[in-house]
Amino acid sequence: MSLDSTWFTEPVDKTGTAFSLKLGPGRKLHEEQTPYQKIEIWDTATFGKLMTIDGCTMVSTFDNFLYHEMMSHPALNSHRDPKNVVVVGGGDCGTLREVLKHKGVKRATQVEIDERVTRLSEKYFPELCTANKDPRATLFFGDGIQWMKDAKPESIDVIIIDSTDPVGPAEGLFGLKFYRDCIKALRKDGLLVQQSESPLLHTELIREMHAAMRTAGFAQTHLVTFPQPVYPSGWWSASYARKTRGKLAARLAPAALKKLKTRYYNAETHRAAFAVPEFIKDALK
Amino acid sequence: MSLDSTWFTEPVDKTGTAFSLKLGPGRKLHEEQTPYQKIEIWDTATFGKLMTIDGCTMVSTFDNFLYHEMMSHPALNSHRDPKNVVVVGGGDCGTLREVLKHKGVKRATQVEIDERVTRLSEKYFPELCTANKDPRATLFFGDGIQWMKDAKPESIDVIIIDSTDPVGPAEGLFGLKFYRDCIKALRKDGLLVQQSESPLLHTELIREMHAAMRTAGFAQTHLVTFPQPVYPSGWWSASYARKTRGKLAARLAPAALKKLKTRYYNAETHRAAFAVPEFIKDALK
Numbered sequence: 346m347s348l349d350s351t352w353f354t355e356p357v358d359k360t361g362t363a364f365s366l367k368l369g370p371g372r373k374l375h376e377e378q379t380p381y382q383k384i385e386i387w388d389t390a391t392f393g394k395l396m397t398i399d400g401c402t403m404v405s406t407f408d409n410f411l412y413h414e415m416m417s418h419p420a421l422n423s424h425r426d427p428k429n430v431v432v433v434g435g436g437d438c439g440t441l442r443e444v445l446k447h448k449g450v451k452r453a454t455q456v457e458i459d460e461r462v463t464r465l466s467e468k469y470f471p472e473l474c475t476a477n478k479d480p481r482a483t484l485f486f487g488d489g490i491q492w493m494k495d496a497k498p499e500s501i502d503v504i505i506i507d508s509t510d511p512v513g514p515a516e517g518l519f520g521l522k523f524y525r526d527c528i529k530a531l532r533k534d535g536l537l538v539q540q541s542e543s544p545l546l547h548t549e550l551i552r553e554m555h556a557a558m559r560t561a562g563f564a565q566t567h568l569v570t571f572p573q574p575v576y577p578s579g580w581w582s583a584s585y586a587r588k589t590r591g592k593l594a595a596r597l598a599p600a601a602l603k604k605l606k607t608r609y610y611n612a613e614t615h616r617a618a619f620a621v622p623e624f625i626k627d628a629l630k
Numbered sequence: 631m632s633l634d635s636t637w638f639t640e641p642v643d644k645t646g647t648a649f650s651l652k653l654g655p656g657r658k659l660h661e662e663q664t665p666y667q668k669i670e671i672w673d674t675a676t677f678g679k680l681m682t683i684d685g686c687t688m689v690s691t692f693d694n695f696l697y698h699e700m701m702s703h704p705a706l707n708s709h710r711d712p713k714n715v716v717v718v719g720g721g722d723c724g725t726l727r728e729v730l731k732h733k734g735v736k737r738a739t740q741v742e743i744d745e746r747v748t749r750l751s752e753k754y755f756p757e758l759c760t761a762n763k764d765p766r767a768t769l770f771f772g773d774g775i776q777w778m779k780d781a782k783p784e785s786i787d788v789i790i791i792d793s794t795d796p797v798g799p800a801e802g803l804f805g806l807k808f809y810r811d812c813i814k815a816l817r818k819d820g821l822l823v824q825q826s827e828s829p830l831l832h833t834e835l836i837r838e839m840h841a842a843m844r845t846a847g848f849a850q851t852h853l854v855t856f857p858q859p860v861y862p863s864g865w866w867s868a869s870y871a872r873k874t875r876g877k878l879a880a881r882l883a884p885a886a887l888k889k890l891k892t893r894y895y896n897a898e899t900h901r902a903a904f905a906v907p908e909f910i911k912d913a914l915k
Contacts, residue, residue: 348633348641348648356633356650361676362859363633367646391646408830545693545859572857572865574647574830579864580857609907617905620898 353387357577360546366392379461381514386469394469402575404437414610415571417443419618420538423593427502433489435507436462439473446605460486490517496530506539524561531588541584548628558586569618638672645831664746666799671754679754687860689722699895700856702728704903705823708878712787718774720792721747724758731890745771775802781815791824809846816873826869833913843871854903
């Protein structure tokens with residue numbers, strides 16, 4: 346059967362898959378073309394509001410907790426003592442909010458190229474923007490690639506690349522040059538974490554990313570996986586690159602975990618996220 | 631945008647979600663109405679062949695390894711010494727094949743109500759049926775509910791319910807009466823494992839299932855999760871019920887694991903599957 350216009354559909358030609366959400370009475374709540382991309386906000390029947398960029402699902406009210414918790418907490422809890430955190434992309438502010446749940450973080454900077462993503466998130470996803478006025482937060486609007494080039498050397502503990510897919514404005518965030526600038530900006534035990542698409546559908550991209558990270562000079566890489574229903578295949582990943590060799594997934598103080606107030610993340614799902622499936626081990630050999 | 635007839639689409643009204651696969655040149659390879667259900671076989675562009683029952687995705691060539699490995703190995707490796715295993719449903723024979731990879735299993739019986747599922751699997755998914763002629767395998771075609779009622783008391787080590795959704799012919803497999811017959815048929819340290827839908831979309835069903843399992847007399851229950859792209863939300867689960875209290879996820883001999891020749895499953899993903907997300911802990915309290 347075919348789906349009519351009462352559904353939002355994201356077909357991905359390359360993977361031959363499509364994910365759809367039934368629309369609610371509001372249908373399309375907003376649409377605009379920014380200098381960078383087309384942003385749309387949809388009213389869905391069961392997933393709350395949905396933001397899409399250039400036709401690709403970005404964030405839904407219902408399931409974004411999975412992505413935002415898993416892009417931040419396993420990373421921050423894999424670093425000995427993250428004080429200065431930078432989020433590149435992440436304009437919906439959900440990752441920033443999770444980062445700032447960590448009391449030890451003294452400064453969190455969100456570097457988003459498209460200010461309209463953040464302004465629309467403030468309007469349609471206000472629950473993701475509750476930390477925007479935290480005195481530790483800085484919202485910078487501009488090019489993440491240039492920002493990283495200009496960053497003070499050895500000043501950042503954790504860089505989280507919460508970007509769109511590696512096409513369009515985000516393409517440069519998946520390259521050797523950018524990774525080299527990240528290494529320079531990271532402190533000695535610093536960690537880079539980057540969203541790296543579906544483990545099943547984009548295995549080759551993940552392999553290339555890890556190879557580029559190591560070529561750029563990172564000492565070790567690791568894949569972390571988690572469920573994310575609105576993204577292709579419903580299974581998503583983040584790639585970790587550590588500047589020097591060291592243990593990941595090490596710091597899990599029960600009292601600190603309890604205070605995070607999360608819905609997916611806990612000590613169990615933290616450890617689970619670092620499990621590498623057999624076919625990924627083969628691909629990353 | 632809408633999807634045309636060059637896609638197979640499974641819309642789920644209740645959850646407001648749909649998953650689609652682009653069809654290949656063969657489009658629909660087969661269609662038949664059996665006494666129980668409508669079975670269709672599709673040629674997809676990127677996922678190989680796809681079997682659907684009453685419009686719901688059952689198994690694809692490309693991603694079934696996730697489901698079949700995770701419905702069998704974590705269960706068998708959570709039992710001290712599984713010798714007699716019964717698969718209820720599972721007519722595509724993929725779970726049976728994985729079960730028989732365990733050398734310690736002396737007997738595996740597949741109880742499928744619809745023989746046509748197996749016959750079509752032999753034709754379109756022959757790689758799933760390679761263990762059907764194993765001398766330890768029995769393929770029984772008939773009603774799983776009646777079979778369990780008639781089963782010899784205390785004779786089975788692991789029961790795996792690899793059924794369709796809890797509507798139509800599979801509905802009775804999710805009920806108190808059936809669970810009581812399973813308890814009777816299981817040996818003292820026996821384990822029941824049942825596919826239990828999406829952790830995110832069917833949390834309430836999972837809660838009800840676990841409550842029914844405990845009401846029926848099972849001493850403990852646990853949720854196991856894994857990715858499964860062709861099923862709603864791309865994230866799936868199995869519910870475990872143990873007849874007497876005891877440790878799950880205990881028996882993981884490295885040499886035995888190596889011999890299984892799996893693509894997703896290994897010691898890491900075994901442990902990861904038992905991690906319970908925070909919102910599931912809350913729901914199952």
